[in-house]
Amino acid sequence: MNIYLDNSATSWPKPPNVIEAITSYMTDFGASPGRSGHHFSVKAAKEVFETRELLASLFNAPSSDRVIFTANATQAINTALFGLLKKGDHVIISHMEHNSVIRPLRHLEQNGIIELSIIDCDREGYINPETLKNSFKSNTKLVVTIHGSNVTGTIQPIKQIGEICKSKNILYMVDASQSAGILPIDLQNDNIDILAFTGHKELYGPTGIGGLCIKNDIQIESLLHGGTGSKSEIETHPLFYPDSLEAGTLNTAGIIGLKAGVQYILDQGMDNILKKQIQLTDYFLSKLKEIDNIILYGPDLGEVRIPIISLNIKNSMPSDVAFILDKEYGIMTRAGLHCSPLAHKTIGTFPHGAVRFSLSCFTTEEEINYTIDKIKKIR
């Protein structure tokens, strides 16, 4: 039996149309987009273009030429941070951030480029907007927060944070790695200046594709300089989006797979997918609460969370629990710190971490029942 509950690492299975779209690209017209004028290249370029248009519409970004493709959310976040921050800037993040945000910022801090403040969250992982308000300095340039926590499923009040940042004229970047595709995200109404996303989780594309959505008036300097298929006579890198942040050949197969993934969730209806996953997550949580030797983390039953539940079994190491679940019962989870040491400090599970169960739109009630039954057997 294979029960895959590690969808926050990467979602599996992928929808059939994602596999078909990638296969069709590789079989029927696998050219490099925008590098040559022939019809395969034009067709590939149109696929990339339509993917940008689709993502701009999904996130209500002002302009599709500010949808930038990267290899993953980590590269997207690094691109934004290193391309935006200058010496003397102050940055605020929360105590629920992933290492993809913490590590580049710690690097910039240790090199004397930026000042970094990390604001505390409550035990359920929520940022207190009042704490944020009290952390601003005269040189604060940027606030970065995760949207949906990869550890606890906690959903941050991004609209409220965006409003606060806007009122102070401070840029706001959202790490939507876990939320893009399941929670509504609206760049313009939520006052998000920069959105970093990955394609292979709740957007159901393959690994190796992610990106940024950037508001119109923000200039991010490129980390990479190279071929873009444009301005080829000039020996310096172009400054216009999207080419400025996309040196080198794109991951066309990944982009086409991502487009199919987005189409899949739109066809199913994002509301339907969200409702189904919330119901199943609540059901899972309510059953877990009935088991007496389990410690649960994150928001309590009744609060909306993304479909992630982390827990520990009393007197057991999370790594041992995950190993038994996989080896004895075929249930695949992720134990440990989930690349988020600060989040685990927030919920009190550092350094051993917790066992994380993460669902997707393909997870069934039968799989959850089976999992609950097997968790009960671990003592």
Add this chain to the structure above:
Amino acid sequence: MKYFILIFESTHHALKSEKLLTGLGIKFDIIPTPKEISSDCGMSIRINPALFDEQIVSSILNKNNITFYLHEKVYK
């Protein structure tokens, strides 16, 4: 025969223009950018002068913040 050629900074903007102009019912071809004009992005739009209204085309492209350059090319 003389054609108007619209040159763009990037492939993205050429394709965005294609979408916008198609939406207006304008007929045109997507062509590889003529090298004697520019080595900007690889794709350009070629429009028959009889079907080309510069004001309409400029208006919609400017409204969408698309930078373009207008050239003429005579095809034998």
